[in-house]
Amino acid sequence: MKYISTRGQTAHKAFSEVLLMGLAPDGGLMMPESYPQIDGQTLEKWRGLSYPELAFEIMSLFVTDIPADDLRDIINRTYTAEAFGTADITPVRTLSDGIKIQALSNGPTLAFKDMAMQFLGNAFEYVLNKESKKLNILGATSGDTGSAAEYALRGKKGVHVFMLSPEGKMSAFQRAQMFSLQDDNIHNIAVKGMFDDCQDIVKAVQNDASFKEKYHIGTVNSINWGRILAQVVYYFAGYFNATLTNEQKVSFCVPSGNFGNVCAGHIARQMGLPIHRLIVATNENDVLDEFFKTGEYRPRTADHTMVTSSPSMDISKASNFERFVFDLVDRDAAQVEALWAEVGTGKGFDLNWLLEKVHQQYGFVSGKSLHKDRLRTIAEVYQTDGELIDPHTADGVKVARQVREAGETIVCLETALAAKFEDTIREAVGDVQIPRPAGLEGLEKLPQRVQVVPNNADIVKTIIRETLEKEK
Ligand SMILES: *Cc1c(COP(=O)(O)O)cnc(C)c1O
Numbered sequence: 467m468k469y470i471s472t473r474g475q476t477a478h479k480a481f482s483e484v485l486l487m488g489l490a491p492d493g494g495l496m497m498p499e500s501y502p503q504i505d506g507q508t509l510e511k512w513r514g515l516s517y518p519e520l521a522f523e524i525m526s527l528f529v530t531d532i533p534a535d536d537l538r539d540i541i542n543r544t545y546t547a548e549a550f551g552t553a554d555i556t557p558v559r560t561l562s563d564g565i566k567i568q569a570l571s572n573g574p575t576l577a578f579k580d581m582a583m584q585f586l587g588n589a590f591e592y593v594l595n596k597e598s599k600k601l602n603i604l605g606a607t608s609g610d611t612g613s614a615a616e617y618a619l620r621g622k623k624g625v626h627v628f629m630l631s632p633e634g635k636m637s638a639f640q641r642a643q644m645f646s647l648q649d650d651n652i653h654n655i656a657v658k659g660m661f662d663d664c665q666d667i668v669k670a671v672q673n674d675a676s677f678k679e680k681y682h683i684g685t686v687n688s689i690n691w692g693r694i695l696a697q698v699v700y701y702f703a704g705y706f707n708a709t710l711t712n713e714q715k716v717s718f719c720v721p722s723g724n725f726g727n728v729c730a731g732h733i734a735r736q737m738g739l740p741i742h743r744l745i746v747a748t749n750e751n752d753v754l755d756e757f758f759k760t761g762e763y764r765p766r767t768a769d770h771t772m773v774t775s776s777p778s779m780d781i782s783k784a785s786n787f788e789r790f791v792f793d794l795v796d797r798d799a800a801q802v803e804a805l806w807a808e809v810g811t812g813k814g815f816d817l818n819w820l821l822e823k824v825h826q827q828y829g830f831v832s833g834k835s836l837h838k839d840r841l842r843t844i845a846e847v848y849q850t851d852g853e854l855i856d857p858h859t860a861d862g863v864k865v866a867r868q869v870r871e872a873g874e875t876i877v878c879l880e881t882a883l884a885a886k887f888e889d890t891i892r893e894a895v896g897d898v899q900i901p902r903p904a905g906l907e908g909l910e911k912l913p914q915r916v917q918v919v920p921n922n923a924d925i926v927k928t929i930i931r932e933t934l935e936k937e938k
Pocket residue numbers: 577578579610611688721722723724725726727728778779858881882
């Protein structure tokens with residue numbers, strides 16, 4: 467399997483190369499040159515497999531430059547009951563209204579990003595070791611991504627993580643989660659500024675080509691192909707869990723921000739998994755809902771991005787969306803290039819003439835959920851089912867209920883646990899006991915490691931330089 471860029475100007479690459487890449491050199495995103503097709507017989511065979519066995523079958527179709535035994539070992543070390551709470555890894559349950567919930571958030575940081583990031587951590591370590599390379603991850607986070615990256619890469623050989631976060635802007639739980647890590651290769655840097663300032667510092671460092679090369683600076687953002695691939699697996703697992711035979715079809719409802727999660731669902735569907743519809747749920751930041759309703763893609767600027775109570779979906783540009791548009795325009799890279807030139811000017815584009823294809827051929831529909839919908843859904847589910855769902859998952863459940871057709875089986879992806887967002891949960895249901903997974907009870911009381919710095923890229927560079935020079 468080789469990988470190509472959505473902009474068509476990058477030489478074919480193998481998985482191990484794509485794994486360590488961010489954007490392609492031509493500004494596009496890397497995609498498999500074709501989707502392996504899964505027939506009914508294979509699907510039948512896969513139905514009885516354990517999660518790691520299934521992951522191996524799927525991933526080995528896309529990863530052809532790592533020996534099978536090594537890939538199997540990476541997967542087996544990643545998807546354990548120890549890390550994800552159950553041997554099922556992503557168990558499916560049914561709410562009393564018939565909507566199914568697939569738990570993707572039982573990993574170490576209680577959000578679905580662990581599903582991919584834990585794999586990435588082990589895959590990075592393997593590839594770096596094999597090629598005697600080092601990688602120093604520089605990232606900016608407003609919460610979930612940074613902690614998932616740190617928990618995936620803590621203690622890994624050949625890797626350091628420098629994670630910028632806006633000082634005082636994350637929840638107490640999120641801060642405790644990241645800053646309590648004591649591993650020598652994890653470096654928390656709290657910037658006196660906003661999340662956008664952190665991102666600007668990352669860009670400034672990335673743009674210093676000689677620094678970037680000398681210190682092997684890389685990223686783990688949501689456009690990483692390895693993350694998307696790892697996410698394809700749980701659509702198959704969720705399908706098998708929610709059905710009895712391969713004659714049945716299932717729809718997935720996905721709380722979406724950067725379009726990484728649902729992009730993996732699109733790929734599973736293109737491989738032949740019997741997915742009826744892919745339901746994109748957004749919050750107040752509805753740039754994707756607008757596209758799937760009108761065909762217009764109008765990304766917003768940062769100051770038009772709302773701060774909401776489902777913060778991990780607060781995006782103005784959906785960075786993985788280009789992958790779907792690439793397929794939508796029949797993989798015409800020149801057209802993708804032209805469309806994103808329009809995005810670059812701030813105008814966006816209008817593909818309303820392809821809307822029927824988006825719905826009929828690709829099965830996409832969408833809906834949005836606002837703060838009051840989220841609170842009401844959390845309260846309703848608490849009342850009818852006695853369980854607390856997190857605000858992002860609540861957006862999904864709200865939209866699923868709204869668009870459900872008679873007889874349709876909908877699996878909502880649970881993208882985080884309520885314990886991560888206690889304030890919103892209390893706003894919805896009052897002062898109740900919010901369950902926390904074992905081992906996290908006293909998290910906020912653990913000693914924390916973080917350096918607070920001014921909003922200044924040179925100071926961040928100095929920290930990176932001094933840390934890495936010391937190691938030599
Ligand atoms: C990241 C995240 C999302 C959005 O996922 P995308 O892949 O960016 O669409 C939704 N919910 C939670 C809890 C997240 O952490």
